[in-house]
Amino acid sequence: MHKLELETRSRHQCRIHVGKGLLAGSGLLVRQAGNLKRMVIITDSNVGPLYAGTLTREMEIAGLQVDVITFPAGEENKTLRTATSIYRQLAGLYADRSTAVAALGGGVAGDLAGFAAATYLRGLPLIQVPTSLLAQVDSSIGGKTGVNLDRLKNQIGVFHQPVLTITDSSTLDSLPEREYINGLAEVIKSAAIADAGLFTLLENNTAAVLGRKPELVDEIIFRAARVKVKIVSADETDTGDRQLLNFGHTIGHAIETCSGFNITHGQAIAIGMAKAADISHLLGLLASHDVIRLKSLIKTVGLPIKLPKIEPAQLIEAMRHDKKISAGSLQFVLLGKPGESLVSRDIDFNTVEKVLAADNE
Ligand SMILES: NC(=O)c1ccc[n+]([C@@H]2O[C@H](COP(=O)([O-])OP(=O)(O)OC[C@H]3O[C@@H](n4cnc5c(N)ncnc54)[C@H](O)[C@@H]3O)[C@@H](O)[C@H]2O)c1
Ligand SMILES: [Zn+2]
Structure with a gap:
């Protein structure tokens, strides 16, 4: 396993773990990242069925209470409308400021779930779990989150650094060519x-x-x-x-x-x-x-x-x-x-x- 440390000028620290099969050991990584008790996994309709189960199991073994919110996959859903639907579901789950959001999926899930995490209750802790190659090398790093406004890409957004990034390279096995x-x-x-x-x-x-x-x-x-x-x-x-x-x-x-x-x-x-x-x-x-x-x-x-x-x-x-x-x-x-x-x-x-x-x- 490779480890990277991202320390930004705002002194925020984020540990990025890269390795094969990391989802299966993710409970320990989350434990090390802080004393989290609850997690809401936000994922898309392609990635959720493949990996939300493993992540949920690992988090439950680590003692966290877990819920999953799934949105329809695709760039066209990276909108305020989908974000609003996520806010409503977070409210329905009584998510509070100690509830971590795990953004599980490609760059769309990362940006959208990241944006929801940044803005709901003025900010929930975010864990990035990128599953596309683009997300693993690019969009999960750097703290940019956001949604599109009509055809204007990433027009609405905010910086929100994750507390932890779990990059499991074996998720790429299912990524389309x-x-x-x-x-x-x-x-x-x-x-x-x-x-x-x-x-x-x-x-x-x-x-x-x-x-x-x-x-x-x-x-x-x-x-x-x-x-x-x-x-x-x-x-x-x-x-x-x-x-x-x-x-x-x-x-x-x-x-x-x-x-x-x-x-x-x-x-x-x-x-x-x-x-x-x-x-x-x-x-x-x-x-x-x-x-x-x-x-x-x-x-x-x-x-x-x-x-x-x-x-x-x-x-x-x-x-x-x-x-x-x-x-x-x-x-x-x-x-x-x-x-x-x-x-x-x-x-x-x-x-x-x-x-x-x-x-x-
Ligand atoms: N925040 C940033 O700094 C930053 C940087 C670059 C790009 N982006 C954003 O990232 C987005 C593009 O990301 P993307 O290319 O990952 O798109 P995406 O999230 O739409 O993923 C591409 C497709 O692959 C599917 N998928 C993802 N992981 C999979 C897996 N392991 N197995 C099977 N299917 C999988 C998704 O469901 C989707 O259908 C754009 O919205 C772009 O604006 C953000
Ligand atoms: Zn690019």
């Missing part, structure tokens, strides 16, 4: 921005990674999660270095928007990373063989590097509306080498358009 590959895009991102060793590990073991070889999966979750922990610990509120985590996301978000969300987040940021590498090369930062390494890795795991049929001008327009823009220039994460990144605040739109247009040649 498409979701696993989606998560691999974030793993590649973490490697590219801050862990050259992880990058090489992925390059040299792609088949085993895709085959979900257990020890390897543990290792890549741990290392990708460690990148996020390090960056978030240094920048809890998203103002400085945390921007590095947006590598591939500036163009990626624009692609998601322009494709009417017909493309997955992982696919969109995969293309975004390939384009950010091209821009890095154009600006003389990244050697061409490193651009090729990144693109080959992205392709071998089954993710795209070329734009779908979207006009570059349309993407630029979407980027202008993005949060990461200040006065006519774009904030962009660029690579120096795989494992080394920097935030550039003055990338002009012409440079971006040039790189985007290259796919149409």
Whole structure:
């Protein structure tokens, strides 16, 4: 088992445990995290039937009283409406401030249950139990919780750090292929921005990674999660270095928007990373063989590097509306080498358009 400590500037400490089969020993981990007597597990309709039973049993053995709230799976349910339904159920269960919420599932469960935990009675202790690769390496770490407002993603939200995170890598056995590959895009991102060793590990073991070889999966979750922990610990509120985590996301978000969300987040940021590498090369930062390494890795795991049929001008327009823009220039994460990144605040739109247009040649 791997352990990570996240200590934020607000001095909040969260222990992240990563390992195979951890759900089965989760009672002890929760006991160590504090004197909790009650838990409400909040999970979605796919993950609940698979893992809520084991978690409930373990918590009951550890002496906790447990209830389960299930909401319908899917991003379209990450809304205030679902949050309200969760509040009503928490009220019906007489949950009080000493009741811990366990967010069991992918990023949607983490964000939604996290948001409910942050806001109900002004805050209940939160335990993250991420079960998708994306949630394990990304969304369960850093304390961001929230819901969507119509088509505006994560428009309503609040920071609420978990007291404990239990990342059981064996839950990935049941994760659909498409979701696993989606998560691999974030793993590649973490490697590219801050862990050259992880990058090489992925390059040299792609088949085993895709085959979900257990020890390897543990290792890549741990290392990708460690990148996020390090960056978030240094920048809890998203103002400085945390921007590095947006590598591939500036163009990626624009692609998601322009494709009417017909493309997955992982696919969109995969293309975004390939384009950010091209821009890095154009600006003389990244050697061409490193651009090729990144693109080959992205392709071998089954993710795209070329734009779908979207006009570059349309993407630029979407980027202008993005949060990461200040006065006519774009904030962009660029690579120096795989494992080394920097935030550039003055990338002009012409440079971006040039790189985007290259796919149409
Ligand atoms: N808070 C953050 O910092 C942060 C960061 C990145 C993304 N996010 C959010 O995360 C969400 C995306 O997360 P996601 O990709 O995990 O989506 P998700 O939670 O919808 O999970 C994807 C699908 O996989 C299913 N699933 C999850 N784990 C499973 C398992 N072990 N076995 C079988 N099925 C399983 C889910 O039911 C769902 O159908 C988005 O809403 C995004 O905004 C938040
Ligand atoms: Zn992402």
